[in-house]
Amino acid sequence: MRAAPASRQLSCGRWSLDLSQPRVMGIINVTPDSFSGDGLAGAPQQAVAQGLQMVAQGADLLDVGGESTRPGAAELSVQEELDRVIPVIEALVARVEAPVAVDTRKAAVMVAALQAGATMINDVNALRGVEASFVRQVLAARQEPIVLMHMQGIPATMQAEPSYQDVVAEVVAFLAERVRWCEEQGIARSRLLVDPGIGFGKDHAHNMTLLCHLSALQVLEVPVLLGVSRKRLTGWLTGEVEPHKRDVASHVLAAWGVCAGAAIVRVHDVAGARQALAVAQGLRQWCKG
Numbered sequence: 001m002r003a004a005p006a007s008r009q010l011s012c013g014r015w016s017l018d019l020s021q022p023r024v025m026g027i028i029n030v031t032p033d034s035f036s037g038d039g040l041a042g043a044p045q046q047a048v049a050q051g052l053q054m055v056a057q058g059a060d061l062l063d064v065g066g067e068s069t070r071p072g073a074a075e076l077s078v079q080e081e082l083d084r085v086i087p088v089i090e091a092l093v094a095r096v097e098a099p100v101a102v103d104t105r106k107a108a109v110m111v112a113a114l115q116a117g118a119t120m121i122n123d124v125n126a127l128r129g130v131e132a133s134f135v136r137q138v139l140a141a142r143q144e145p146i147v148l149m150h151m152q153g154i155p156a157t158m159q160a161e162p163s164y165q166d167v168v169a170e171v172v173a174f175l176a177e178r179v180r181w182c183e184e185q186g187i188a189r190s191r192l193l194v195d196p197g198i199g200f201g202k203d204h205a206h207n208m209t210l211l212c213h214l215s216a217l218q219v220l221e222v223p224v225l226l227g228v229s230r231k232r233l234t235g236w237l238t239g240e241v242e243p244h245k246r247d248v249a250s251h252v253l254a255a256w257g258v259c260a261g262a263a264i265v266r267v268h269d270v271a272g273a274r275q276a277l278a279v280a281q282g283l284r285q286w287c288k289g
Contacts, residue, residue, distance in 0.1 A: 008020065008223065008263075010145055010193075010223065010263075011143060011145070011190075012061065012099035012119040012120055012144065012145060013099060013117075013119035013144070014119075015061075015098065015099045015119070017060060017061070017099070019223050019263040019264070021281060022258040022262065022263065022264070022265065022277045022280065022281055023060040023061065023263060023264045023265075024058060024059050024060050024061075024264070024265060024267055024270055024273050024274060024277065025059065025060065025061050025062070025063050025101070025225070025264050025265065025266045025267065026050075026051065026054035026055070026059035026061070026062045026063065026267065026268075026270050027063055027065075027229065027266055027267065027268050028047050028050055028051050028054075028062055028063065028064045028065070028088065028092075029065055029068075030044070030047050030064060030065065030066045030084040030085055030088055031065065031066060031067065031068045031084070032068075044087045044088050044091065047064070047088045048088060048091045048092055048095065051064075051088075051092045051095075051096055051100075052092075052095060052096060054270045055096045055097065055098050057270040057271040057274065058270055058271065058274040059098060059270045060098060060099075060264075061098050061099040061100070061101060061120065061264075062092060062096065062098060062099070062100050062101065063100075063101045063102075063103050063120075063122055063266060064085050064088050064089050064092070064100060064101065064102055064103060064113075064118075065085070065102070065103030065104065065122075066080075066081040066082075066083075066084030066085040066103075066104070066109075067081050067103075067104065067105070068155070069124050069155045069200070070155065071155065071158060071159040071199075071232075072155070072156060072159070073155040073156060074156055075154075075155075075156070078106055078108045078109060081104065081106065081109050082108070082109055082112055085102060085104070085109065085113060086112055086113065086116050089102060089113055089116045089117060089118050090116045090117065093116065093117030093118070094117075099119045099120055100117065100118050100119060100120075101118060101119070101120035101121065101122045101147075102114075102118040102120070102121060102122065103122045103123075103124070104121070104122075104123065105123055105124060105125040105129045105130075106129070106130075107129075107130040107131070107134045107138075110123075110130075110138075110139070111138065114142065114144060118144070119144050119145075120144055120145045120146070120147070121139075121144060121145070121146045121147065122146075122147040122149075122195075122225075123146065123147060123148065123149065124149045124151050124155075124195075124197070124200065125149070125151060126148040126149055126150065126151075126174075126175070126178040127139075127146070127148065127178065127181075127182065128178075132185055135182070135185040135186075135187065136185045136186055139185075139187060140185055140186030140187050141186075143191065144191070145191050145192070145193060146182070146187065146191055146192055146193070147192075147193045147194070147195055147225050148175060148178045148179065148182070148192060148193070148194050148195070149194070149195035149196075149197045149200065149225075150171045150174050150175055150194075150195065150196055150197040150200065150201075151197050151200040151201050152164075152200070152201025152202065153201045155200075158200055158201035159201070159203075162201045162202050162203055162206060164202075164206060167202065167206045167209050167210060168209060168210060168213045168216050171196050171197070171210060171217075172216055172217060172219065172220070175194045175196075175217070175220055176219075176220055178194075179192055179194070179220060179222060189221070189222060192222045193222055193223045193224065193225050193263070193264070194217060194220055194222055194223075194224055194225070195224070195225045195226065195227060196210050196214065196217060196224070196226070197227075198210065198211070198226070198227060198228050198231060198233065199227075199228075199231045199232060199233060204232075204233055204236050207233045208233070211228075211253065211256060211257070211260075214226070214256075214257055214260035214261060214262065215260045215261050217261070218261050223263035223264065224257075224261060224262045224263055224264075225262070225263065225264040225265075225266060226254065226257040226262040226264070226265050226266065227265070227266035228250055228253040228254060228257065228265070229246075229247075229250040229254070229265075229266060229267045229268045229269070229273075230243040230244065230246045230247065230250055230268055231246075231250075233253075234246040234249035234250050234253065237249060244268075247268065247269040247272050248272070250267065250268070250269070250273075251267075251269070251272050251273055251275075251276035252276070254267060254273055254276055254277065254280075255276045255277060255279065255280035256280075258277055258280040258281065258284070259280050259283065259284055265277065
């Protein structure tokens with residue numbers, strides 16, 4: 001497997017993350033219907049407490065999302081998403097010593113979250129759902145990193161017979177096009193990350209093939225974020241039907257991803273992930289040396 005690129009600093013507001021070491025992004029779902037069973041819609045204090053605990057356990061950054069993107073999920077209104085995420089982002093920004101990202105597809109939510117202190121945008125739709133003028137006039141003038149994820153279709157229908165001729169080549173080509181598009185709108189490549197979108201418009205064979213060839217994303221020359229935590233793939237591999245019991249399997253896949261070059265892994269169980277990534281990083285450095 002190819003190692004990760006040489007040391008690179010990712011600027012997130014007043015924080016700088018050295019991506020020569022694998023980083024852990026803690027997931028905070030402020031939703032009622034999270035596939036992983038950890039949704040905290042209507043419980044902002046619990047969501048903030050979860051974020052504090054994650055940072056105490058070693059999370060390098062937090063990701064707050066108010067709209068479920070599980071297979072079959074319907075799109076949420078802008079106002080309802082704002083009501084869910086903004087109070088949590090504001091409270092976390094005031095209390096944690098770590099960057100806070102917003103997980104959203106909507107321009108209005110991106111703007112409100114950035115104004116509330118978020119220092120990263122994580123968009124499962126790779127900015128396809130926002131106007132180019134918004135990107136040029138608003139996002140290009142800022143400095144926050146943006147995660148561009150691959151998804152075939154939309155959450156409501158993405159798992160209805162996803163199809164590819166060559167899933168690795170098509171995902172790489174899609175992400176390369178989105179990186180180019182962002183640069184054309186004035187967003188510096190140094191602000192961009194990519195996510196292959198495991199489980200988003202892909203069956204188990206597609207997911208496994210992507211994980212086997214994850215290092216192919218290194219051709220894009222931007223950091224890779226990997227989200228495999230508690231996903232159906234881990235249930236398929238292990239037979240575990242309860243998402244909250246899939247953390248060990250998730251950590252194995254995360255460690256695999258780090259060895260293949262992933263810079264950030266998005267997880268539910270921060271403490272377990274930290275141990276797994278420490279082992280993966282140790283092996284990676286030892287094998288290189």
